[in-house]
Amino acid sequence: MYEFTAPFQNPSGSPIRELFKYLGEPGMISFAGGYPASDLFDVDGLKQAAARAYHDPNLCLQYGPTDGLPLLKHQLIQLMARRNVSCEPNEMLVTTGSQQGLDLLLRVLVSPGDVVVTEQPAYPATLQALRLQQAKIVTVPVDAHGIDVARLATLLASGTFARPKLLYTVPTFANPTGATITRERRIALLKLAVQYQFLIVEDDPYGDLRFSGDAVPSILSLASEVDGARDWVVHFASLSKIVAPGLRVGWTIAPTEITRRCVIAKQTVDLCSAPWTQAIAAEYLADGALERHLPRITAMYGRKCEALCNALHAQVGDALEFHRPEGGMFVWARLSESGNGIDASALLQRAIGNKVMFVPGKAFFADNVDAASLRLSFAAPGIADIEEGVTRLKRAYGEVTAGGA
Numbered sequence: 001m002y003e004f005t006a007p008f009q010n011p012s013g014s015p016i017r018e019l020f021k022y023l024g025e026p027g028m029i030s031f032a033g034g035y036p037a038s039d040l041f042d043v044d045g046l047k048q049a050a051a052r053a054y055h056d057p058n059l060c061l062q063y064g065p066t067d068g069l070p071l072l073k074h075q076l077i078q079l080m081a082r083r084n085v086s087c088e089p090n091e092m093l094v095t096t097g098s099q100q101g102l103d104l105l106l107r108v109l110v111s112p113g114d115v116v117v118t119e120q121p122a123y124p125a126t127l128q129a130l131r132l133q134q135a136k137i138v139t140v141p142v143d144a145h146g147i148d149v150a151r152l153a154t155l156l157a158s159g160t161f162a163r164p165k166l167l168y169t170v171p172t173f174a175n176p177t178g179a180t181i182t183r184e185r186r187i188a189l190l191k192l193a194v195q196y197q198f199l200i201v202e203d204d205p206y207g208d209l210r211f212s213g214d215a216v217p218s219i220l221s222l223a224s225e226v227d228g229a230r231d232w233v234v235h236f237a238s239l240s241k242i243v244a245p246g247l248r249v250g251w252t253i254a255p256t257e258i259t260r261r262c263v264i265a266k267q268t269v270d271l272c273s274a275p276w277t278q279a280i281a282a283e284y285l286a287d288g289a290l291e292r293h294l295p296r297i298t299a300m301y302g303r304k305c306e307a308l309c310n311a312l313h314a315q316v317g318d319a320l321e322f323h324r325p326e327g328g329m330f331v332w333a334r335l336s337e338s339g340n341g342i343d344a345s346a347l348l349q350r351a352i353g354n355k356v357m358f359v360p361g362k363a364f365f366a367d368n369v370d371a372a373s374l375r376l377s378f379a380a381p382g383i384a385d386i387e388e389g390v391t392r393l394k395r396a397y398g399e400v401t402a403g404g405a
Helices: 017-022 043-053 059-061 072-082 097-107 124-132 149-158 183-196 219-225 256-267 275-286 289-315 344-353 383-404
Strands: 092-095 115-120 136-143 164-168 199-203 232-237 250-253 320-322 328-333 373-379
Touching: 043 072, 043 275, 043 289, 059 275, 072 092, 072 250, 072 275, 092 256, 097 124, 097 164, 097 199, 097 232, 097 250, 115 124, 115 344, 124 136, 136 149, 149 183, 164 183, 183 199, 183 328, 199 219, 219 232, 250 256, 275 289, 289 320, 289 328, 289 383, 320 344, 344 373
Parallel strands: 115 136, 115 164, 164 199, 199 232
Antiparallel strands: 092 250, 232 250, 320 328, 328 373
């Protein structure tokens, strides 16, 4: 009856958000959503920042500039400087979460049929956005050290697909794998971007959530070490995972010609991100509250990650293979060969019956799905719930292996 556009004739929703209907069940323990821990929100700090922001109610309640409030951009530029990135105001666009940054970038750069390279497995919302943009997705596998850059170089040299417009990566504590691309691979990736002239889209919501190991510079900060590379990097960042997702504050740093076009695209989407929450974020950052509060978050996430990994080793043992991350919010796991070929989706159904949830790995694959993989997020549940959740997962695994799937 209705004549929808081609991408929306039969669209698929987020496979992760479709699990949310189970969250309201009494006693459910969730390793599923990538939610930050709400009990770690700096409620008092944000309340004080909100009060200071509202000293100028007209600033909070009136429309703002499409590219972001100047006082927030000033604070974000200082924040990026602490991350060893220099940035001019006309290179930065404040967005309603970093996901909007991706949407705007795809609008201005990717036409139907254009090639976009993603790591695999990859963030599902990115795959969803690329499909709706009708891009041709080419995948490159990842290992414990992030995207396989040598494999990417081979694919690019093969000429089996057109020159890509973009390569999308979450290089630090990736969603879903928790992997971090090494410094050497980042430099190699930058050299490939310059050689083949494609944009590296660096999505960095988790970089500040390191609780062990040595920090690795962002791809954007390393671009100064490769001639011409800064022209081929777009960087997304966000306060969602390190302050609060309800603020909906993200930002894009890109070459000025890209930023200018994204600003025009944003004018047609929402005119501007909410000035009220922008002002709160600016006051919060100006006060130094983020630097004071981050150690509390990272310390607790480290304890939670340790609790999850230790419980998996103790209770599930060799049936589940995984790498222990050094930060972020996720553990990527795979049912091993000793798991008798169990499909993670079948395990999920038994797990839900035992009041525990995770995300089957198939949600993160554009092709060549690994049905034995799964993502576990340790950020939101408490340590006692993490340990109890693994006990329930073990029970579900026993039910599946007993033939009850």
